[in-house]
Amino acid sequence: MSEITVIGLGAMGSGIARALLEAGYDITVWNRTAAKAEPLVQAGATLAPDPAAAIGASPILLVCVDSFAVTREILSAAGVAQQLVGRTLLQASHGTPQEAREAERWAQEQGAAFLDVNLWAYPEQMGTPDARMIVAGAEDAYRRCEALLDALAGTVVYYGEQVEAASALDQAMTAFYYGAFVSSLHGARICEAAGIRTDRLADMMVQFMPLISETVKWVGDRVQADEYVGSLATLRTGAIGAETLLQQARDSGIDTSFPEFVTAFFQRGLDAGLGDQDAPAMIKVLRG
Ligand SMILES: NC(=O)c1ccc[n+]([C@@H]2O[C@H](COP(=O)([O-])OP(=O)(O)OC[C@H]3O[C@@H](n4cnc5c(N)ncnc54)[C@H](OP(=O)(O)O)[C@@H]3O)[C@@H](O)[C@H]2O)c1
Secondary structure, rough: OEEEEOOOOOOHHHHHHHHHHHOOEEEEEOOOOHHEEEHHHHHOOOEEHHHHHHHHHOOOOOOOOOHHHHHHHHHHHOOOOOHHOOEEEOOOOOOHHHHHHHHHHHHHHHHOOOHHHHHOOHHHOOOOOEEEEEEEEEEEHHHHOOOHHHHHHEEEEEEEEEOOHHHHHHHHHHHHHHHHHHHHHHHHHHHHHHHOHHHHHHHHHHHHHHHHHHHHHHHHHHHHHHOOOOOOEEHHHHHHHHHHHHOOOOOHHHOOOOHHHHHHHHHHHHOOOOOEEEEHHHOOOOHH
């Protein structure tokens, strides 16, 4: 009997399996394309011939494939689901909160405990302090897996038993990531147009990051309290800044899609009569 089975040995599944081996875990692995298991077998993993044997080999099962749908396809095959009785299933494939709820229900129907695991790391970072993960699901299952999750990531955020929370937080962080990515690129175009090195811009962005952190905290605190009367920055101030960003893009002939989005966004707040409130009052517009 192994301690943990890893199903799915793509880039991330292989990174997880490697990190578990390096942490001294006895693991069994399975992948649709068996050849991908070869380096792991050489490093000490046991290759199972099929998913049923893989699940039967360990009390804990971690699945890291393309999606929840692929996971269900693998685990629903004839003779496989029966193997799940009494096991703990860790879903490390990407999915939505709704899919996490359905997956938990399905796993429980098969007699298995379920945890949703959302990874914030590149495969080579697994097993290092730089790897981060968000986990949700039954607390007793989490406690059983806590040591191995800690072996995989330096930061493990366990949200609690509300299983859809991990995917919801993952999606919220993804929205934040995309916002930062798109705005970084727009900033790079501003600099290119002005003859400024973009690597210097990047250094400055990193240096100014504490201000961004404060802004993020400000938004979260205000929305949670649902109070928008303060002294930091009004929505009107935000709208004026956005107009300047748009004007600058037009003047220098660079792409205007990002500032147009931001200007239209704040305009909706002004149209709703929220100009004198703190900028996070925009949440009222987003709530519809
Ligand atoms: N890579 C990252 O940086 C990263 C970061 C965070 C989270 N993730 C998440 O990790 C998960 C895996 O990503 P990845 O980067 O490892 O992708 P990947 O390298 O493309 O691997 C995909 C895995 O899914 C398996 N698979 C796909 N369709 C299948 C099917 N119908 N039946 C059986 N197996 C199937 C593949 O098997 P074959 O080898 O046989 O094709 C492979 O093991 C995703 O949900 C992703 O969002 C990845």
